[in-house]
Amino acid sequence: MKTVGERLVEGLAARGVEMIFGIPGVHTVEMYRGLSGSPVRHVTARHEQGCAFMADGYARASGKPGVALVITGPGLTNALTAMGQAREDSVPILVISGVNRRGSLGRGMGYLHELPDQAAMVRPLCPSRQIGSAEEVGVVLDWAFATMATGRPGPVHIEVPTDVMPLPCAALPPPAPLPARPVASSAEVAQAAALLDRAARVVILAGGGARGHGAALAALAARLDAPVVQTVNARGMMHGHPLAVPASPSLDATRAMIAGADQVLALGTEFGPTDYDMYMRGGFPDTSAMIRVDLCADQLARHPVALPVRAEAGAFIAALTAAVAAKTGDGAARAAAARQAARTELSALDMLMPPRLAMVEAVRAAVPGALIVGDSTQPVYAANLYYDHDRPGGWFNAATGFGALGYGPGAAVGAALACPGVPVVCLIGDGGLQFSPGELRTAVDERLPVTFLVWNNAAFNEIADAMRGANTEVIGCSPSPLKMEPFAAACDLPFTSVPQEPEVLHWALSQPCDGPRMIEVRVRE
Structure with a gap:
C-alpha cells in the first residue's frame, strides 16, 4: 500500500496541481517518494523563500494556486516572508511542510528543526492544519483548496508529522467540489444599476479582484462612459483604451477625477495605502456613497459605502452591464485629462x-x-x-x-x-x-x-x-x-x-x- 506522502502527491495531482516548488530535506523524503513517477513536476529552488515566491509568481501568471514544499522548522520560517507577500496581495499559494513526530511536539526535546509550536507561528498569518493520520489526507486537502477558493485568496499551510508521512494510506476519494463563488442577488444588481443610472459622471476603481475580466470591464466602462482607475494589480486589463487611467489613486490628478465623480463603482480593490495613499498624507476623496464589490465580507465592512456587494467581480460585471442604461458623455475626455495630469505630476514629485x-x-x-x-x-x-x-x-x-x-x-x-x-x-x-x-x-x-x-x-x-x-x-x-x-x-x-x-x-x-x-x-x- 502507498504511504501518506505518496497519496498526498496523488491528491495534489487530482486537484490540478502540475508543479511543486521545493527543496528536499530529510524530513520530507516520504513526500518526495510520491513525486517519483508522478505527473507533478518538481522545480528546485535555492532557498525556501524562493520556493514560495515561485509559487506566488506561478499563481499570478496561471490563475491557479501555486504549491511550495518545504522542510520542518527553518524551511517553513524561511518561507514566511513570501507567505506574507502572498497574503497582502491576495495570491493563493499552498505551503506544505513537515513537522516533527507527533509525540515530540511542544515538549522541547531538542529534535532537529524543532519549534515550540510550528502551526501556532503560522496561524496569525494564514490558516494552517495538520494531517495527523492517514485518514485525514483527503479531508485536509479538500479544506486547503476550498479555503483558497473562498473569500479573499491567500496562503494556506499544511503540516505533516514525520511519523505520519510513511504510514500506509488507502486510495483517496475524488476531490470534493470547490465552493461556489458568491454571486450578487438580482436585487443587488438592480440597486447598483439604479444608482449608476442616476449618475452623470461615473468612475470605476478596479483592483486585483477584477483581473481576468478585462474585456467585460471595458464593455461595462463603455456602457457607463466611465473612466477606469487601475491599481497596480489590475494594470494591463485595458491597455491603450480611451477610458483607462493606469495611474495611482495616490496621485492628486487621479484623486481629482475621483472627487469629480457623482458615483464610484469599486471592483475587487481593498483600498490599501500602498495603492491609495502611498505618501501617507490622507486626503483621499470621500467615497462613502460608492458601490463596492468584493469577495471578502471583512473587506466590505472596513469602509463605509452606500451599497456593499459580496460577489465575484466577473459575474457581477456581466450582470450589471446588462442591467444599466447606456450613457454618452465626457468619460474619455475625463480619462485623458487625468492621464495627462498624472504624468505631469510625476515630474513635480x-x-x-x-x-x-x-x-x-x-x-x-x-x-x-x-x-x-x-x-x-x-x-x-x-x-x-x-x-x-x-x-x-x-x-x-x-x-x-x-x-x-x-x-x-x-x-x-x-x-x-x-x-x-x-x-x-x-x-x-x-x-x-x-x-x-x-x-x-x-x-x-x-x-x-x-x-x-x-x-x-x-x-x-x-x-x-x-x-x-x-x-x-x-x-x-x-x-x-x-x-x-x-x-x-x-x-x-x-x-x-x-x-x-x-x-x-x-x-x-x-x-x-x-x-x-x-x-x-x-x-x-
Whole structure:
C-alpha cells in the first residue's frame, strides 16, 4: 500500500496541481517518494523563500494556486516572508511542510528543526492544519483548496508529522467540489444599476479582484462612459483604451477625477495605502456613497459605502452591464485629462520619475506582451504610480502590500513556468538582487526565457531618499553591489551592461537570446 506522502502527491495531482516548488530535506523524503513517477513536476529552488515566491509568481501568471514544499522548522520560517507577500496581495499559494513526530511536539526535546509550536507561528498569518493520520489526507486537502477558493485568496499551510508521512494510506476519494463563488442577488444588481443610472459622471476603481475580466470591464466602462482607475494589480486589463487611467489613486490628478465623480463603482480593490495613499498624507476623496464589490465580507465592512456587494467581480460585471442604461458623455475626455495630469505630476514629485518610467516603457516596447515581474526598486515605484502595461496580468511586483525585497527572481521563475514561451522580465535593483541571487540558477536549470534586468545604483537609494526626507543622516544605504559581469558568468548567464538610456536598453532587450540572461542598467543619479 502507498504511504501518506505518496497519496498526498496523488491528491495534489487530482486537484490540478502540475508543479511543486521545493527543496528536499530529510524530513520530507516520504513526500518526495510520491513525486517519483508522478505527473507533478518538481522545480528546485535555492532557498525556501524562493520556493514560495515561485509559487506566488506561478499563481499570478496561471490563475491557479501555486504549491511550495518545504522542510520542518527553518524551511517553513524561511518561507514566511513570501507567505506574507502572498497574503497582502491576495495570491493563493499552498505551503506544505513537515513537522516533527507527533509525540515530540511542544515538549522541547531538542529534535532537529524543532519549534515550540510550528502551526501556532503560522496561524496569525494564514490558516494552517495538520494531517495527523492517514485518514485525514483527503479531508485536509479538500479544506486547503476550498479555503483558497473562498473569500479573499491567500496562503494556506499544511503540516505533516514525520511519523505520519510513511504510514500506509488507502486510495483517496475524488476531490470534493470547490465552493461556489458568491454571486450578487438580482436585487443587488438592480440597486447598483439604479444608482449608476442616476449618475452623470461615473468612475470605476478596479483592483486585483477584477483581473481576468478585462474585456467585460471595458464593455461595462463603455456602457457607463466611465473612466477606469487601475491599481497596480489590475494594470494591463485595458491597455491603450480611451477610458483607462493606469495611474495611482495616490496621485492628486487621479484623486481629482475621483472627487469629480457623482458615483464610484469599486471592483475587487481593498483600498490599501500602498495603492491609495502611498505618501501617507490622507486626503483621499470621500467615497462613502460608492458601490463596492468584493469577495471578502471583512473587506466590505472596513469602509463605509452606500451599497456593499459580496460577489465575484466577473459575474457581477456581466450582470450589471446588462442591467444599466447606456450613457454618452465626457468619460474619455475625463480619462485623458487625468492621464495627462498624472504624468505631469510625476515630474513635480521627483524630476527623476519620468526617466525611470521611460526605462520601463522601453521594456514594454522592446518585449511586447512580456510578463514584467518587479522587485522593490526605483523604476518599479515610478511605474506603479503611472504605467499602462500591454498584457493583462502581466505587471506585478512586491513594491505594494508587504513590500518584500528579493521577490523578483523567484516570482519571475514561477511566472515563466506558468506561461511557457512567454518572455519574462525580472526588474530588480542591485540591493534586492542580493536578497535572492540563488534563484537565477533555477532559471538556468530550467532554461527559462527570463531577462534579469538589474537597476544598479549601488545603493538602497529609495530608502536613502526617505532618510533625507526625514532630515536624518543616511546610514546603511550603500552596501557594495555585486560585480555584475562576473556574477552573471558564475550563473552561466549572457551579460550586457547599458547606461540609463531607453534607446540603448531597447537595443539590448531586442537582441536574441535562447534562455535566461542578465542586463545591467548603470544608473546615473
